[in-house]
Amino acid sequence: KQEVTQIPAALSVPEGENLVLNCSFTDSAIYNLQWFRQDPGKGLTSLLLIQSSQREQTSGRLNASLDKSSGRSTLYIAASQPGDSATYLCVVDMYQGAQKLVFGQGTRLTINP
Amino acid sequence: DTAVSQTPKYLVTQMGNDKSIKCEQNLGHDTMYWYKQDSKKFLKIMFSYNNKELIINETVPNRFSPKSPDKAHLNLHINSLELGDSAVYFCASSQAFRRGPLKNIQYFGAGTRLSVL
Numbered sequence: 001k002q003e004v005t006q007i008p009a010a011l012s013v014p015e016g017e018n019l020v021l022n023c024s025f026t027d028s029a030i031y032n033l034q035w036f037r038q039d040p041g042k043g044l045t046s047l048l049l050i051q052s053s054q055r056e057q058t059s060g061r062l063n064a065s066l067d068k069s070s071g072r073s074t075l076y077i078a079a080s081q082p083g084d085s086a087t088y089l090c091v092v093d094m095y096q097g098a099q100k101l102v103f104g105q106g107t108r109l110t111i112n113p
Numbered sequence: 114d115t116a117v118s119q120t121p122k123y124l125v126t127q128m129g130n131d132k133s134i135k136c137e138q139n140l141g142h143d144t145m146y147w148y149k150q151d152s153k154k155f156l157k158i159m160f161s162y163n164n165k166e167l168i169i170n171e172t173v174p175n176r177f178s179p180k181s182p183d184k185a186h187l188n189l190h191i192n193s194l195e196l197g198d199s200a201v202y203f204c205a206s207s208q209a210f211r212r213g214p215l216k217n218i219q220y221f222g223a224g225t226r227l228s229v230l
Contacts, residue, residue, distance in 0.1 A: 043223040044205075044221040046219065046220075049217065087154075095212065099210045099211075101156075103157070
């Protein structure tokens with residue numbers, strides 16, 4: 001059974017800092033890995049998707065890496081801004097004949113002005 | 114112009130009641146999903162439908178019955194509500210459920226917070 005763990009559970013940093021969110025998963029037989037952002041009352045938004053054959057993806061100030069063999073992914077946020085405050089979810093797709101997402105518990109990020 | 118919309122946003126009800134949550138997507142997607150986010154904040158898949166056909170049913174109690182009148186709608190009906198059903202329920206959709214990088218992006222609704230008293 002796939003388990004996705006995110007560390008830390010919460011993080012509070014001053015604006016402008018670079019930061020790293022960590023994710024680990026127990027079963028390396030994943031189809032892809034995504035990082036989602038969850039804002040209160042606004043649902044979830046996919047930020048980055050890394051296919052199992054890829055090592056990283058970048059979008060603006062965000063960079064996500066994937067090491068499938070060790071079961072790890074990191075989300076790097078550069079030059080953090082207060083608008084980055086949200087919960088970040090690491091999600092793996094197990095794809096068992098159909099897309100099947102397994103979610104981590106999330107890292108609640110607060111960027112202080 | 115919301116892509117995936119859920120109603121209601123909040124639902125407070127008594128134990129034993131029957132309630133429904135509606136979901137609609139205007140993205141032209143073929144696949145829709147229901148997720149439950151419990152008090153520990155984990156999101157877990159409940160159901161997925163593709164073109165009105167059930168694809169995934171994750172050992173959800175049969176008090177939960179999804180209904181898909183057409184591929185743009187996937188409603189969730191819950192019978193005999195229990196205290197443990199209190200959670201946030203999210204609806205999502207994707208272009209398809211089979212392999213393919215762009216087709217695997219799921220778009221989520223804002224969630225329905227269900228409180229059973």
